Amino acid sequence: xxxxxxxxxxFAFIGTVCFFLGVYFLFNTMEKNSSWVEANGSISGFxxxxxxxxxxxxxxxxxxxxxxxxxxxxAGDEVVVYFPPDNPQEAEIKSFFSQWFLPIxxxxxxxxxxxxxxxxxxxxxxxVNAKRDLFTxxxxxxxxxxxxxxxxxxxxxxxxxSPFVIVCQYHDAVSNKVFEFKSDYIWYNPAELLKDKxxxxxxxDPNDLTRYYMDTSFLxxxx
Numbered sequence: 327x328x329x330x331x332x333x334x335x336x337f338a339f340i341g342t343v344c345f346f347l348g349v350y351f352l353f354n355t356m357e358k359n360s361s362w363v364e365a366n367g368s369i370s371g372f373x374x375x376x377x378x379x380x381x382x383x384x385x386x387x388x389x390x391x392x393x394x395x396x397x398x399x400x401a402g403d404e405v406v407v408y409f410p411p412d413n414p415q416e417a418e419i420k421s422f423f424s425q426w427f428l429p430i431x432x433x434x435x436x437x438x439x440x441x442x443x444x445x446x447x448x449x450x451x452x453x454v455n456a457k458r459d460l461f462t463x464x465x466x467x468x469x470x471x472x473x474x475x476x477x478x479x480x481x482x483x484x485x486x487x488s489p490f491v492i493v494c495q496y497h498d499a500v501s502n503k504v505f506e507f508k509s510d511y512i513w514y515n516p517a518e519l520l521k522d523k524x525x526x527x528x529x530x531d532p533n534d535l536t537r538y539y540m541d542t543s544f545l546x547x548x549x
Contacts (some may be wrong), residue, residue: 330450338443345438352429362408369403388414394424425537457539471496476517509540511546
């Protein structure tokens with residue numbers, strides 16, 4: 327379980343790094359818009375697939391190789407460029423895509439990774455704490471619960487593979503509700519090892535039946 331905490335922690339870390347990079351490029355673009363000089367230019371040709379831009383500045387022609395290109399660019403097309411007033415050789419093409427794509431992409435990419443890391447990590451931390459309190463520290467009520475199924479959790483993948491999960495169902499006579507208990511991830515199909523086993527040991531919180539830990543320690547570890 328702790329390895330999954332590390333896994334989700336890496337996702338959250340990547341998301342945080344992308345977010346801060348997005349902030350950096352956002353303010354960088356805003357700074358350029360407020361202090362750089364704008365001019366009209368045109369595509370004079372291509373160096374491979376890289377467009378070469380030419381524009382006039384103080385009566386002199388300035389050319390530069392653009393870091394931004396697209397498939398619809400053609401020689402002779404007019405473009406808007408902007409550059410530092412004291413260094414026109416650092417000019418860049420000024421367009422919505424060239425200015426804002428990177429910060430928007432980093433924010434979106436970071437948000438996805440941050441969400442996966444935080445939500446997945448929170449769920450996994452809840453499982454770790456439940457095992458510690460209910461199983462390791464013996465605070466849980468041991469209950470034999472019938473095995474309902476062995477499923478593949480397709481919502482989670484590592485290297486294109488999804489883990490198996492043992493599902494048990496428990497009918498609580500007091501509340502007249504059926505509770506579903508799921509095991510931790512198992513990275514091989516345990517069905518053959520469970521063919522003679524009808525029930526699983528589940529340690530539940532007597533005050534909250536949604537908080538539990540299913541003991542699968544009898545299963546061999548994956549080599």
